[in-house]
Amino acid sequence: MKEFALMMIGAALVNNVILARFLGLCSFMGVTTRVDTAAGMGLATTFVITVSSMADWAVQTYLLDAYGLGFLRTVTFILIIASAVQFTEMTIKKVSPTLFQMLGIYLPLITTNCAVLGVALLLVEGRMGFLSATMFAFASSVGYSLVMIIFAGLRERLVLADVPRLFAGPPIAFIVAGMLAMAFMGFSGIATS
């Protein structure tokens, strides 16, 4: 139990998907102008990462490894992720039309969110068991959502700040993200993974 807890803290905070591993930066910069959209995106991505990682794990173990098809990994995983995204899109449309409208064009973009493929590749390369792989995927995506929401909060304030024209928009957002990454480095040492 203790190992699981440490691994999950490690995946969510210490080796944060966005700030330490640099995965999913497009959505990190693109969808964080408002807290509610960032939270919705975080929720949808958490769902996609967890579901598709479980499917990826099963396919890797029972299909690719079993029949020596390792070289098809990239192609297979991206197909699984695309289907998981499609599935999520249909689910959200049915369950919460409001959230569906809010996320709109960003939903299909989850397919090309490298956090999804990145987490899947990490857990396959880490040779994890099914339970720890699922936990790892879930914890990583919780870390992703957390940073998305924090950064969206920072950017809502940043809009009101008087920034030099040359720095306006993305550059100042990058520098703020750098400071956030420095803050997250404070977590290193709590747990290793």
Place this chain on the structure above:
Amino acid sequence: MANGNYKTIMKDGLWDNNGVFSMLLGMCPSMAMTTSATNGFGMGLATAVVMAASSYLVAVFRNRITTEVRIPVYILIVAAMVTVVDLGMNAWMHELYKVLGLFIPLIVSNCLPLARLEAFAAKQPPFPAFLDGLFMGLGFTIALTVIGAVREIIGSGTLFADASLLLGPSFKAIELRLLPADMGVLMMILPPGGFIVTGLLVVGKRLLDLRAGKEIQMAGAHAV
């Protein structure tokens, strides 16, 4: 197509519409793989090969791909090219492959190749599309090498360290030590440095564009 157009394609890819500094696409490898100039260069070249090949293929098949399924088809074409590069690098450039690791398969979910396929290769004949993919990829390589160089010089005081190990013995000559080893600012090699250096370099490009009397681009392509 006239020669002038080819020149515009090249200039667009290398500078005017640079994937990283103007469009802010493909940010993940441009921060994760730029702890040294050599890594950035290798990552950029791998991406350029994938972009040129997949742009060419999409342009060849552009009239056969129906609009509804185009995105999955693009992703599959890119994924196939990435697999080729992945296996090729594993076989012939194993040291570099080990360093870049996870980020080679992740070229599939890099937004830059997909953005160029959708915006350019889907509507153009194969040769201009190939050229666009190649030069967008080279612009990406330049951006990654510059980010890597800045981070490496400030962070560890070297430039192109390990180039002979990763790229081949003939690159020995470009390995430089600019500052003594104990003067490095570790922060630049760590994740925060990636964000800060990229932010400052985007400002640098805006400044140069402003000097040249051009409009500065205020937002990235995906600030939709």
